[in-house]
Amino acid sequence: MTHSAAALVLEDGRVFRGSAFGTQGQTLGEAVFCTAMTGYQETLTDPSYHRQIVVAAAPQIGNTGWNDEDDESQRIWVAGYAVRDPSRRASNWRANSTLQDQLVAQHVVGIAGIDTRAAVRHLRTRGSMKAGIFSGAALAEVDELLARVNGQPSMLGADLAEEVSTGGLYTIDPVGERRFTVVAVDLGIKTNTPRMFAERGMRVHVVPSNTSLDQILELNPDGVFLSNGPGDPATQDGAVELTKGVLGRGLPLFGICFGNQILGRALGRGTYKMKFGHRGINIPVVEQQTGRISITAQNHGFALEGEAGEQFDTPYGRAEVSHVCANDGTVEGVRLVDGRAFSVQYHPEAAAGPHDAAYLFDRFAGLMEGS
Structure with missing residues (x-):
């Protein structure tokens, strides 16, 4: 050969x-x-x-x-x-x-x-x-x-989410009885994410990245999810404005990876391009509130500005840096202190592994239950 x-x-x-x-x-x-x-x-x-x-x-x-x-x-x-x-x-x-x-x-x-x-x-x-x-x-x-x-364009300033997003709405029905309805904004969603929601009794309407707040509200969601995705989060002004609208209405919100950066921007944080990023399924993350360490799957070349345990004011209430990377201190999660919105920089849908962070889907379910 x-x-x-x-x-x-x-x-x-x-x-x-x-x-x-x-x-x-x-x-x-x-x-x-x-x-x-x-x-x-x-x-x-x-x-x-x-x-x-x-x-x-x-x-x-x-x-x-x-x-x-x-x-x-x-x-x-x-x-x-x-x-x-x-x-x-x-x-x-x-x-x-x-x-x-x-x-x-x-x-x-x-x-x-x-x-x-x-x-x-x-x-x-x-x-x-x-x-x-x-x-x-x-x-x-x-x-x-x-x-x-x-001669090719740089990843800094690249607006790629729309290139990978779905062309139209599609729905994943829950396994068993429906408990909640979630609208997932597809910025580059992975197949296993709606599956994880469905296993917990959530009907998931996956919508394109350019969906308006009114279109989301028409679907009468119990919560909104911001997915992972490619490119520079600094280009996502539309998604940031959408997130601000969701926060302003007090709807429960959960974001992962790119969605963490979008929520962070909506809360007033800046983003930056990392030197070489985090890509793998073996990256340790510390949850500030509990000290719990999860081994996580990650894929990101951009990150939010901030420090471990930092609290800051936003138009939607007090927020904090909730998770950091044990290796280098990178921000790995933010949340509103009142608990209505939270996000993590890693992939809890665990494809391919590990499963340490799957509990976050249950946390989101608990948030919608209390609303």
Whole structure:
């Protein structure tokens, strides 16, 4: 079997040579790394990875193949995939195709056989940066490839939520008796999130990111949910205004990841681009009120400004920084002190794992019960 040459080119001129993986050609995006040891199918289909070239820190990728049940959206969203050692066969009873076959079928350009440890260390030291993967006819002299890489738009200032959001409303019915109705604003929602709500007796109306407050109120929700999603939260003025409207009406509100940044902005906090972000399923978060530590799934390159335990005034009452990352002190959650709105920077829907934060869905249910 012959391997076609491929190159991962970073904006600072660093080049990693390997072989083509998936479709041959060219792809551009922001190079980031993911520390998850498992769950590559969920990672690749997470809309929060839109326009990002993901470098897998785990050396062996593809061992369990690909199945029809674990997709977190309708398609693969990553711009490109860089791995060390792709498995040549799928070894799992649920698999019905291979990772390589899916990358080809969905026209995802990847690279294999590179020193991913060196790539991860480089991105951790220098920060996430513009990048490109090139193979086949797209290969050229390094100067030419570097010009293509640097010619792409930056992730800072990128407005991407609308590109991944649903085109229209759809509804997930509850398992068993309906207890509540939730409107979920799709900024890049993952499939497992409405499923987690449904398991707790919630009917979920998933609506596009540009839905108005009046349209949400027409659905007569008991609570509103802000999903995860890609891009720069500083671009989401529409979602921030919508959130302010929800807060002003006192509706229970729960946000995750991108939704945490939207709620934070609505409460008057600023956001900033992190050096290399948090991407993985092994990130420790401390809840300030209880000292409880959860090991969490995360995928974000932006964060809210603030300090652990900080309290601040908002037009909707007193608010506080409720969670921080144990590794670096990054804000991982905010909430109104009266409890009507809260959000976390991580993914409690646990796809793929861990399950430490699933209790937050119950907390949201309790909030709606008390309203």
